[in-house]
Amino acid sequence: MGDLPGVTSKLEYLKELGVDAVWLSPFYASPQADAGYDVSDYRDVDPRFGSLADFDEMLTQAHALKLRIIVDLVPNHTSDEHEWFVQARAAKPGSETRNRYIFREGKGEQGELPPNNWQSIFGGNAWTRLVEADGTPGQWYLHLFDTKQPDLNWENPEVRSEMEAVLRFWLDRGVDGFRVDVAHGMIKAEGLPDWDGAAAMVEGQQAEDSADSADSADSEKAPEGNMNPPSPFFDQEGVHEIYRAWNQVLKEYDGDRMLVAEAWVEPAERLVRYIRPDEMQQAFNFEFLLAGWDAERMTAAITNSLAAVESVGAPSTWVMSNHDTVRHTTRYGLSTPTGFPKGISAADEQPDEALGLLRARAAAAIMLALPGSAYLYQGDELGLPEHTTLAAELRQDPAFARTKGEEIGRDGCRVPLPWYDQEPGYGFSHGSVEPSQPWLPQPESFASYAADRQDGVPGSTLEFYREALALRSEYELGQGVLEWLEASGLHQPDKDILSFRNGELTVLANFGDQPLALSTEFLEDRGVRLRSQPKALTENGELAPNSAIWLS
Numbered sequence: 001m002g003d004l005p006g007v008t009s010k011l012e013y014l015k016e017l018g019v020d021a022v023w024l025s026p027f028y029a030s031p032q033a034d035a036g037y038d039v040s041d042y043r044d045v046d047p048r049f050g051s052l053a054d055f056d057e058m059l060t061q062a063h064a065l066k067l068r069i070i071v072d073l074v075p076n077h078t079s080d081e082h083e084w085f086v087q088a089r090a091a092k093p094g095s096e097t098r099n100r101y102i103f104r105e106g107k108g109e110q111g112e113l114p115p116n117n118w119q120s121i122f123g124g125n126a127w128t129r130l131v132e133a134d135g136t137p138g139q140w141y142l143h144l145f146d147t148k149q150p151d152l153n154w155e156n157p158e159v160r161s162e163m164e165a166v167l168r169f170w171l172d173r174g175v176d177g178f179r180v181d182v183a184h185g186m187i188k189a190e191g192l193p194d195w196d197g198a199a200a201m202v203e204g205q206q207a208e209d210s211a212d213s214a215d216s217a218d219s220e221k222a223p224e225g226n227m228n229p230p231s232p233f234f235d236q237e238g239v240h241e242i243y244r245a246w247n248q249v250l251k252e253y254d255g256d257r258m259l260v261a262e263a264w265v266e267p268a269e270r271l272v273r274y275i276r277p278d279e280m281q282q283a284f285n286f287e288f289l290l291a292g293w294d295a296e297r298m299t300a301a302i303t304n305s306l307a308a309v310e311s312v313g314a315p316s317t318w319v320m321s322n323h324d325t326v327r328h329t330t331r332y333g334l335s336t337p338t339g340f341p342k343g344i345s346a347a348d349e350q351p352d353e354a355l356g357l358l359r360a361r362a363a364a365a366i367m368l369a370l371p372g373s374a375y376l377y378q379g380d381e382l383g384l385p386e387h388t389t390l391a392a393e394l395r396q397d398p399a400f401a402r403t404k405g406e407e408i409g410r411d412g413c414r415v416p417l418p419w420y421d422q423e424p425g426y427g428f429s430h431g432s433v434e435p436s437q438p439w440l441p442q443p444e445s446f447a448s449y450a451a452d453r454q455d456g457v458p459g460s461t462l463e464f465y466r467e468a469l470a471l472r473s474e475y476e477l478g479q480g481v482l483e484w485l486e487a488s489g490l491h492q493p494d495k496d497i498l499s500f501r502n503g504e505l506t507v508l509a510n511f512g513d514q515p516l517a518l519s520t521e522f523l524e525d526r527g528v529r530l531r532s533q534p535k536a537l538t539e540n541g542e543l544a545p546n547s548a549i550w551l552s
Ligand code: GLC
Pocket: 034, 037, 038, 074, 145, 181, 182, 201, 262, 323, 324
């Protein structure tokens, strides 16, 4: 599955790419029921990935290269193999150890029915019934995700102090921040009322009417009326108290430590409440990710996000893919490039890979010119597509099993990167004594995306990303201010053209399938600094379809 020494060996590659921080998904002790998001010991590295000493070595080397390290924190649930849950299982109903989780008696004459109607995000019931120590069927425990991920009881002060101690454990080791998993979870509505909405994570919970839901950023009231219907387990008011406490913990440390929320919360006004000055520092902007390849949707996502973050004085973030979503290169190559499939299998529509890549590079040229923090998912820089034909028996995502294959799941975006096109597993275990096959097989097409095939090749996706990131830093775009070029008539999202200025740079993107003629004066006044693809600008001074350029 890869390991921490492997990460260490690629720090130079990341430095050369031009990033300044790395977020690592969970490497803690875990039975891997959900790719490490089921933690059995928050203070140790899983032997699959190495040791605490390997972590320290990685951190030291990263810092020597001026790369910051952000680790994943999973506070909503533990693994059912965590010591606390093992104790809770063995203990009696009502005991202190059970009170660290959410145990309830079942309904029905014999307690044979779950305590409420909540469904797991991964499909199926969100409750599992225990067999008590004496062999009789007993209480039920809540798990918003897999059966092997029992939810912690955040009303219990012991849970709060333990998680703060975990934060300190990693801060003491020198980490620069935490990506907070399911940051909108943890607190559940009092009485755990039934809920008829569809439990989902990646779409967020769609606002029924976002016009009605434009709740002000400092509103303290629950999201009544803006959800359909409001969820009793996500985005509860009480969660903010936790982040205010964590903000204080981080303040005890030197440097610029940070928290970034993974919170699928809509609308943007609701999301930015997680990044008020005394809470977290950043939150992933999933509206941008969900916009897809569409000039109007992307414009709206950018405008909304910038306005919302401004209201709380925090920076915006931008992201197009992550380990929970179909890679954007693939999504943009589907007949509906704003669609959001939950995984793709061989039975589904297959993407136009070349078109998807063209668009993905243009979208990256837009994203990397925006003010705020841009997050890349590993392999974005190689233009990597989703593995869309993985065999069912190889799939490991619990959502695939729990929905009996109805939801294809997230394995297709998690396939290991191709480093060397001629090596077994495309060099995934490069340098090992016995090179092994990667934990998920790569499609053959990955050979053409291998890092060694792109390194130093002008016009390759890797070189394009390196160039864009270097310019982003040179022009200090992250700290800049965006201005849509509406007045000059350039920015016309309804005509598939997106255009803005950030400081000295002008960005122009053509989402359409026709070349866009640019006036000679326009081009003469400016120098082209970046092309999303080598032929982005034609000899006749036209901006090619599905392309973007930066001018200064
Ligand atoms: C987050 C993670 C996802 C995980 C889930 C449960 O959404 O990104 O991978 O399955 O939380 O921890």
